[in-house]
Amino acid sequence: MSSSSIPLDVAAAEEHLMRFLSVEGVTGHEANIAAAVSDALKNAGVPASAIRFDDANKRIPLPTETGNLIVDLPGTRPGPHLLFSTHLDTVPLCAGAKPRREGDRIVSDGTTALGGDARTGVALLVVVAETLIKHKLPHPPITLLFTVREESGLHGARELNPADLGGPVMCINVDGQRASELIVGAVGQENWEVDIKGRASHAGVAPEKGISATMVGAVALAEARSAGWFGKVVKPDGRGTSNVGIFGGKEGKVAAGDATNVVTEYAYIRGEARSPEAAFATKIAEGYKEAFAKAKAAVVDHEGESAEVKFSHVASYPPFKLDEESPIVKRAAKALGMLGIEPTYLFSNGGLDANWLDKHGIPTITIGAGQAEIHTIKEYVNLAEYEKGCRLGLLMATLENQR
Numbered sequence: 001m002s003s004s005s006i007p008l009d010v011a012a013a014e015e016h017l018m019r020f021l022s023v024e025g026v027t028g029h030e031a032n033i034a035a036a037v038s039d040a041l042k043n044a045g046v047p048a049s050a051i052r053f054d055d056a057n058k059r060i061p062l063p064t065e066t067g068n069l070i071v072d073l074p075g076t077r078p079g080p081h082l083l084f085s086t087h088l089d090t091v092p093l094c095a096g097a098k099p100r101r102e103g104d105r106i107v108s109d110g111t112t113a114l115g116g117d118a119r120t121g122v123a124l125l126v127v128v129a130e131t132l133i134k135h136k137l138p139h140p141p142i143t144l145l146f147t148v149r150e151e152s153g154l155h156g157a158r159e160l161n162p163a164d165l166g167g168p169v170m171c172i173n174v175d176g177q178r179a180s181e182l183i184v185g186a187v188g189q190e191n192w193e194v195d196i197k198g199r200a201s202h203a204g205v206a207p208e209k210g211i212s213a214t215m216v217g218a219v220a221l222a223e224a225r226s227a228g229w230f231g232k233v234v235k236p237d238g239r240g241t242s243n244v245g246i247f248g249g250k251e252g253k254v255a256a257g258d259a260t261n262v263v264t265e266y267a268y269i270r271g272e273a274r275s276p277e278a279a280f281a282t283k284i285a286e287g288y289k290e291a292f293a294k295a296k297a298a299v300v301d302h303e304g305e306s307a308e309v310k311f312s313h314v315a316s317y318p319p320f321k322l323d324e325e326s327p328i329v330k331r332a333a334k335a336l337g338m339l340g341i342e343p344t345y346l347f348s349n350g351g352l353d354a355n356w357l358d359k360h361g362i363p364t365i366t367i368g369a370g371q372a373e374i375h376t377i378k379e380y381v382n383l384a385e386y387e388k389g390c391r392l393g394l395l396m397a398t399l400e401n402q403r
Helices: 010-021 032-045 118-132 212-228 280-296 327-338 353-359 381-397
Strands: 051-053 069-073 083-089 098-101 106-108 142-145 168-176 182-185 188-197 231-235 238-248 268-274 308-317 345-348 364-367 380-382
Touching: 010 032, 010 106, 010 381, 032 051, 032 069, 032 118, 051 380, 069 118, 083 118, 083 353, 083 381, 098 280, 118 142, 118 168, 118 380, 118 381, 168 327, 168 353, 168 381, 182 327, 182 353, 188 212, 188 280, 212 238, 212 268, 212 280, 231 280, 268 280, 280 308, 308 353, 327 364, 327 381, 353 364, 364 381, 380 381
Parallel strands: 083 142, 083 168, 168 364, 182 345
Antiparallel strands: 051 069, 069 142, 098 106, 106 380, 182 364, 188 268, 188 308, 231 238, 238 268
C-alpha cells in the first residue's frame, strides 16, 4: 500500500479521539474507558469474541479495576504477527477533563490536564482496527493491547503474561509526541527507600541524649551529593540520574517530627536512580546506601549510640535499546519514508510500557501521535501530528514483506 492510498477518515479519527478524551479513566480506574474502547471496536466490526481482558490486575500490587484489554485481529494475509499497544489510564490531573477543539489543537478548559497521554494512542489503535475492517485492507495477524496502570508504575505491561498475546514478534507502542520521533530505547529505574529510627529527647534540656533522624537523613544526602550520586551522575563506569522525592513521614505511620523542641525520632526518605544500564542504576542506589551508612556512624548520642537505618532498593523497570537494523525499527522507518518523513531516533530518559514489552521478548518501538505538554494543565493534542500518527500506524499494519 502506498501512502497516498491510505483510506483514513480524518473526521472519524478525530471523533474517536474527542470521545475517548471525554471519558475519565485515571490510573487504576480504567473500567469506563475500557468499556468505551470495547464499544467502539464492536461498532467498527470487531466481534465481541475477539475482545477480552487478562488478569494482570490480580497481580498488580495496587487496587486496579480491570486487567489489560486485548483484541485479536486475525490476519488476512501472511506476515509477521504485530502487536499495537498503548495505555488506557491517565494521570490524576486529568480527572474531569473537558476537551474542546481550538484551531488545529484539542485542549482542556485549563483547570485539568487533557489526557492526550495516551488517549491519542487509544484512538489510534481503534482507528487502525476500524480502517482495516471497513476497507478490507490486507494485513498480517494483529493484536491490540491497551494496558492499565502505566502512569503509576508501568504495572499493566509489567504484570502482563506474554503468552496471552498469541506470539507477536514485534510491537508498535503509541505514547509520544511527534510521528517522526521513533523511541528506540529507554533508561531503567531503581527505586530506593530508607527508614531512619533515631531517639527522641528534649531538644532544649538534653539534646545530647537524642539521635536526630532528620540529621541522619540530611548528612546522608549531603554525602551522596558530595560523592557524585545526586542529580546527573557521570562516573568512569557509567552514567545516569538520581533524585530524592520524599523526605518526611511515611504514609499511615508516624510523622517525621511534630515539634521543634523534640529531637526527631523518625524519618522516611524515598528516591530513584535511572541509567541506560541496569547495573549502573543499582550502583547509584548502592551509592546512597553507603552514604546513609556513613551518616549513621556520624550522628550519635552522648554515649555513642546511633540510629537504626534500614535501606532497601528494588528495580522498577529494565532499560532497553533496539538496534536500528532490527525488523521493527526498519518497518517504522520504511513507513515514515512512505509518508515523506525523515525519522529521528530517540532514547528516552523516562520509562515506557516498551521497557517491559521488550523485557517480555517483544521488540517494541514507540511512536508519537500528537500528545504535548503532558501531565500539565497546558496539555494539548496537535491534530496534524495525530493524523500523521494514524497514517503511520496504518502503514505499519499493512506493510508487506518487512521482517
